[in-house]
Amino acid sequence: MPFIARRASVKTILRTVYLLNIAVEGNLPIVNALRLTADSIKSPTMRDALRGIVDGLRRGLTLLEAVKPYRAYLRDELAAALSAGDVTGKFNETLPIMVDIYEYRLRTRRAIAKQLAYPACILVFALVILPYLMGFLMTTDNDYTLHYIIGLREEAAFFAACSVVSIIVASIRPLRRGAGYLLLWIPPLGGLLRRFALARFFDCLALLLTVGHPNARAVQYAIPFAGNVRTEGHLEPVIKLLRDGSTLYAAFNSTGIVPSYVLDQIKTAEFIGNVEGGLHECAVQLTSGTRHVVDTTVSLIELTLIGGGGVLFILMLIL
Numbered sequence: 167m168p169f170i171a172r173r174a175s176v177k178t179i180l181r182t183v184y185l186l187n188i189a190v191e192g193n194l195p196i197v198n199a200l201r202l203t204a205d206s207i208k209s210p211t212m213r214d215a216l217r218g219i220v221d222g223l224r225r226g227l228t229l230l231e232a233v234k235p236y237r238a239y240l241r242d243e244l245a246a247a248l249s250a251g252d253v254t255g256k257f258n259e260t261l262p263i264m265v266d267i268y269e270y271r272l273r274t275r276r277a278i279a280k281q282l283a284y285p286a287c288i289l290v291f292a293l294v295i296l297p298y299l300m301g302f303l304m305t306t307d308n309d310y311t312l313h314y315i316i317g318l319r320e321e322a323a324f325f326a327a328c329s330v331v332s333i334i335v336a337s338i339r340p341l342r343r344g345a346g347y348l349l350l351w352i353p354p355l356g357g358l359l360r361r362f363a364l365a366r367f368f369d370c371l372a373l374l375l376t377v378g379h380p381n382a383r384a385v386q387y388a389i390p391f392a393g394n395v396r397t398e399g400h401l402e403p404v405i406k407l408l409r410d411g412s413t414l415y416a417a418f419n420s421t422g423i424v425p426s427y428v429l430d431q432i433k434t435a436e437f438i439g440n441v442e443g444g445l446h447e448c449a450v451q452l453t454s455g456t457r458h459v460v461d462t463t464v465s466l467i468e469l470t471l472i473g474g475g476g477v478l479f480i481l482m483l484i485l
Contacts, residue, residue, distance in 0.1 A: 183265055219236060246387045260374075263370070267373070364423070365450075367401065369446060372448075374387055382405050435447075
């Protein structure tokens with residue numbers, strides 16, 4: 167019977183990987199480590215998924231086969247990391263990598279949410295509260311507040327419908343990947359999403375190379391961390407090129423999606439023999455540049471909303 171559930175949150179996965187890492191560091195076999203983690207985790211859905219994986223391993227399945235029914239819930243990157251640990255036997259090195267990656271991802275999400283919180287409040291004020299205040303000051307209707315709330319039903323229904331559609335898209339893997347593919351075609355947003363995808367990919371690749379994975383295998387396991395089907399499709403040919411003896415610089419240059427300054431960094435890192443450090447620096451540069459663009463865009467939005475709302479309020483008072 168297939169396992170049906172929404173994707174696990176980043177926080178839940180981070181907690182799971184953290185507990186699993188502690189168990190593996192205690193020299194427990196992977197089956198016992200998964201069982202102990204399942205007993206310790208608070209999330210009922212994650213607990214059921216881990217117990218299902220344990221049952222599969224006890225039936226003689228490989229970890230890759232046991233994880234497959236739960237891949238959509240565990241996210242592609244965690245499933246790929248568990249498979250990488252199974253193939254190489256380096257769970258004690260792979261799991262700390264996962265902890266670092268998910269901690270970094272959670273910090274990034276919180277930073278972006280923090281940046282967007284204030285503009286969201288300003289937007290609500292400009293679209294809902296400010297029109298109410300201006301109408302309240304000018305109306306003679308004693309039931310104005312009630313009528314205004316009733317008038318918001320259509321807007322509330324629209325936002326509720328958008329929320330439901332977003333949840334459905336995020337819960338169904340083909341729809342989620344299709345939406346990610348389409349978003350890359352939107353010029354401003356697509357560039358930001360591609361940079362974030364490449365940053366996740368290069369950060370994971372650097373860490374996998376650090377623990378001793380060969381280039382081609384490391385790229386294979388790192389590709390799901392990109393998190394976008396179109397970006398993953400551009401990166402998949404790199405695996406064959408590396409297996410044919412190509413350098414990392416030549417292989418990534420053939421994709422056409424890696425920025426030139428990142429390619430220069432990779433070429434220099436290969437020349438001096440510090441590929442892992444160079445790739446990690448590439449991820450840092452991509453993330454820093456993207457967050458700078460987001461911060462600048464949010465600042466412009468804040469100025470627009472504040473300035474526009476202030477001018478509108480002044481005009482309404484004058485008129």
